[in-house]
Amino acid sequence: MSVLAPGSEAELAASIRSAWEAGEPLAIQGNGSKAAMLRPVQAARTLSARALAGISLYAPNELILEAGAGTTLAAVEAAVAAAGQQIIAEPPDLSALLGTEATQTIGGVVAANLSGPRRVAAGAMRDHLLGIRAVNGTGEVIRSGGRVLKNVTGLDLCKLLAGSHGTLGVLSAVTIKVLPAAQAWGTLVLAGLDARAAVAALSAGLGSPYGVSGAAFLPAAAAARVPALAGLGASAALVRIEEFADSVAYRTGRLREDLARFGRADLLDDATSRAVWRAVRDVTPLAGGPEETVWRVSVRPSAGPGVLEAAETAGGRGLLDWGGGLVWIAAPAAAAEAVMAAARAAGGTWMLMRAPETLRAVLPVVPPEPPALARLTRSVKAAFDPKGILNPGRLFAGV
Amino acid sequence: MIALPEPKAEVLARRDDIVAGLRSLLPADAVIAEAERLRPYETDGLTAYRQVPLAVVLPSTTEEVAAVMAFCHREGIRVVPRGAGTSLSGGALPLADAVVVGLMRLNGILSVDYADRVAVVQAGVTNIGITQRVQEEGFFYAPDPSSQLACMIGGNVNMNSGGAHCLKYGVTANNLLGLRIVTVEGETVEIGGAHLDAAGYDWLGLLTGSEGQLAIVTEVTVRILRSPEGARAMLAGFRANEVAGACVDAIISSGIIPVALEFMDRPAIHACEAFAHAGYPLDAEALLIIEVEGSVEEQDRLLGQIRTICERFDPVSLRVAQTAEESAAIWKGRKGAFGAVGRISPDYLCMDGTIPTSRLPEVLGRIGAMSREYGLQVANIFHAGDGNLHPLIMFDANDPVSMHKAEEFGADILKLCVEVGGCLTGEHGVGVEKRDLMDVQFTATELDQQRRIKSAFDPGWLLNPHKVFPLAAAAA
Numbered sequence: 001m002s003v004l005a006p007g008s009e010a011e012l013a014a015s016i017r018s019a020w021e022a023g024e025p026l027a028i029q030g031n032g033s034k035a036a037m038l039r040p041v042q043a044a045r046t047l048s049a050r051a052l053a054g055i056s057l058y059a060p061n062e063l064i065l066e067a068g069a070g071t072t073l074a075a076v077e078a079a080v081a082a083a084g085q086q087i088i089a090e091p092p093d094l095s096a097l098l099g100t101e102a103t104q105t106i107g108g109v110v111a112a113n114l115s116g117p118r119r120v121a122a123g124a125m126r127d128h129l130l131g132i133r134a135v136n137g138t139g140e141v142i143r144s145g146g147r148v149l150k151n152v153t154g155l156d157l158c159k160l161l162a163g164s165h166g167t168l169g170v171l172s173a174v175t176i177k178v179l180p181a182a183q184a185w186g187t188l189v190l191a192g193l194d195a196r197a198a199v200a201a202l203s204a205g206l207g208s209p210y211g212v213s214g215a216a217f218l219p220a221a222a223a224a225r226v227p228a229l230a231g232l233g234a235s236a237a238l239v240r241i242e243e244f245a246d247s248v249a250y251r252t253g254r255l256r257e258d259l260a261r262f263g264r265a266d267l268l269d270d271a272t273s274r275a276v277w278r279a280v281r282d283v284t285p286l287a288g289g290p291e292e293t294v295w296r297v298s299v300r301p302s303a304g305p306g307v308l309e310a311a312e313t314a315g316g317r318g319l320l321d322w323g324g325g326l327v328w329i330a331a332p333a334a335a336a337e338a339v340m341a342a343a344r345a346a347g348g349t350w351m352l353m354r355a356p357e358t359l360r361a362v363l364p365v366v367p368p369e370p371p372a373l374a375r376l377t378r379s380v381k382a383a384f385d386p387k388g389i390l391n392p393g394r395l396f397a398g399v
Numbered sequence: 400m401i402a403l404p405e406p407k408a409e410v411l412a413r414r415d416d417i418v419a420g421l422r423s424l425l426p427a428d429a430v431i432a433e434a435e436r437l438r439p440y441e442t443d444g445l446t447a448y449r450q451v452p453l454a455v456v457l458p459s460t461t462e463e464v465a466a467v468m469a470f471c472h473r474e475g476i477r478v479v480p481r482g483a484g485t486s487l488s489g490g491a492l493p494l495a496d497a498v499v500v501g502l503m504r505l506n507g508i509l510s511v512d513y514a515d516r517v518a519v520v521q522a523g524v525t526n527i528g529i530t531q532r533v534q535e536e537g538f539f540y541a542p543d544p545s546s547q548l549a550c551m552i553g554g555n556v557n558m559n560s561g562g563a564h565c566l567k568y569g570v571t572a573n574n575l576l577g578l579r580i581v582t583v584e585g586e587t588v589e590i591g592g593a594h595l596d597a598a599g600y601d602w603l604g605l606l607t608g609s610e611g612q613l614a615i616v617t618e619v620t621v622r623i624l625r626s627p628e629g630a631r632a633m634l635a636g637f638r639a640n641e642v643a644g645a646c647v648d649a650i651i652s653s654g655i656i657p658v659a660l661e662f663m664d665r666p667a668i669h670a671c672e673a674f675a676h677a678g679y680p681l682d683a684e685a686l687l688i689i690e691v692e693g694s695v696e697e698q699d700r701l702l703g704q705i706r707t708i709c710e711r712f713d714p715v716s717l718r719v720a721q722t723a724e725e726s727a728a729i730w731k732g733r734k735g736a737f738g739a740v741g742r743i744s745p746d747y748l749c750m751d752g753t754i755p756t757s758r759l760p761e762v763l764g765r766i767g768a769m770s771r772e773y774g775l776q777v778a779n780i781f782h783a784g785d786g787n788l789h790p791l792i793m794f795d796a797n798d799p800v801s802m803h804k805a806e807e808f809g810a811d812i813l814k815l816c817v818e819v820g821g822c823l824t825g826e827h828g829v830g831v832e833k834r835d836l837m838d839v840q841f842t843a844t845e846l847d848q849q850r851r852i853k854s855a856f857d858p859g860w861l862l863n864p865h866k867v868f869p870l871a872a873a874a875a
Contacts, residue, residue: 179656
């Protein structure tokens, strides 16, 4: 399969323009690190934004960074870390989970709207996406948003394209808000709770005045795969504070008192906290083989334990993030119906993150939309990509 | 003056039939068609523009909204949604041939769930009403536009409203989980729910801030947050705008993100002080109000660090509140800014551009020059942390020359915001007010792309059709 990797936005636009004229579908990617996700795309050619790399603007005192969509996430993270800042949504590196060696790009993270543990407190990638440049399905360059923190001018195409998985336009550059990284991390661990008690504890933490920035639950099997937690020999409910060092000490102390009714809470130090939350963020405790399916289910937090239980009953393994609202599941293919039914019953949504290609082609990788929304999906897709050449079928068959 | 589209003569001619049709769908008191009772709906917060609508309907349920929308769609009648009518950009300005759908009777808080930290509220619940309902449990709804006593959550969603505390808590879009909408065809659709992040397209993100162009919002699922232990403000006056701007930079660079970081220039300081007697330093050229959150000890520590930073910039005044009352006094002047300016000028235009924060001194300098050129006073209030600038242009609406100049002055300020890398509107929306400036910020291709999205939701352009998009583009 040939890969086009235009070196400028103008070349990107020209590539799409000629594909549009020829009515020729394109598989859209950065470095292809998310190729295992969602439905397989049938296209003779692949168009990559990987050559549109480089940080074009970084103003730490204005809390903004603009980069070409093909810039690796690692490069962006290194640049902001050097100024004591961070990407707010804490995007995950799912390479182990998805079984890939490819290095993800900032454009890919935005196009998939992937966020990590901090999402529950500080918002998703899409919440901090200030501006985009993209090329639509006819080869036109479209900007939305800009480089300022507050902007309600016109329809918000930033949010629409974030999470559209390259089906509406190909991002050429993104501008994101960044924030100072906290001086210190502290994590309370409550060992041995079942999922329901754990989520009740996580809710108490998130409902406290102490600014909890992460709240996750690892069942015993998942905790055993995190070196710092393996010694527990039990499940781990995790509550994180990121603050100035004095405040971490104060707030974890107060939280420990508040959570005492759920059990004893031990405090992980800064370095251990970072290692544990990296594992949660990257979902490494669930990494498995290519024959497994991996699901990302989003429900109201109190419904998380029920979804986890349904997946476990069907032979799967899981963990909870976002206070219980994000359920990561690794399961045999046969568990698919049980996972989708549990998500549906909880009024939530799902995304199939990894599965053998034959399954991905037939399963609903995201929930089918009710007729009115399905119509809007088709008409909005047509408003950007009238010939349906950008990542056709990636989210929904025939769209 | 900004032009409104020609009313459809055939719709005006059918007025009595249309009103009868609406009356067949709704309770008698929910349809307003008498001239004197329509008058209160002729304008919103942008009072320079007025237009009495064809009729006003006040549905009490989503089903009634759906029935009205289906009827209007079938009959080809334009619809203008309205919450509390506080829009400063004319977002709720009617058209002569349009039915105004007022959502104020949809005013119920349907559920509150503290464990999952969500509340489901109808569109006509006031912004403050959500916080009032949950504050006994120590929770609040974060976005706090200045109009929060009156403005309604449905309007907040449509305008993606901000507020003084969005530096930390984000704007409306960052605090929503779900919507119930009624499409232009009259179909009721659920978007999102009590969970985070959509799996398909981000309809929630697209609808938020869409200014009534895409659908009618009838219910909103919002995130509610636990209030911090406490909050306290400090005030710092400086000798020049540049110095205050540099101080803001230094605070942010230190790694401290205050929960609010407000900037007032000399005219704003004087107007607010005369009105509120908040103890603002009248010898300062620029004033910062800085607020932090946390326990008392945490507040002391952060305010101490910020104070040390401020001292490097030779402040003319530095006052750290020691109590909640002192904090409230510091905020009193800022929160009363609009009233304060209203007292010294018969009318004012409240502009709303955003600029890169580093360009503030230059932008204020150029606004000052424009003020002298136009012969109109201006006071500047600025959300310094996020670059959202609110110049208040003072004029006399009874004098057409003064009004025209004020509009020109405002347009020049917004063009300047775009020129320095910012945008036309940070939180008030485009509405009617900035509609004809959209091509300053966007290319024709970009506006066409947005119009095609509007057409995907509303092929007949019946929803609030005279807003956001330049009229020529809208007609194309």
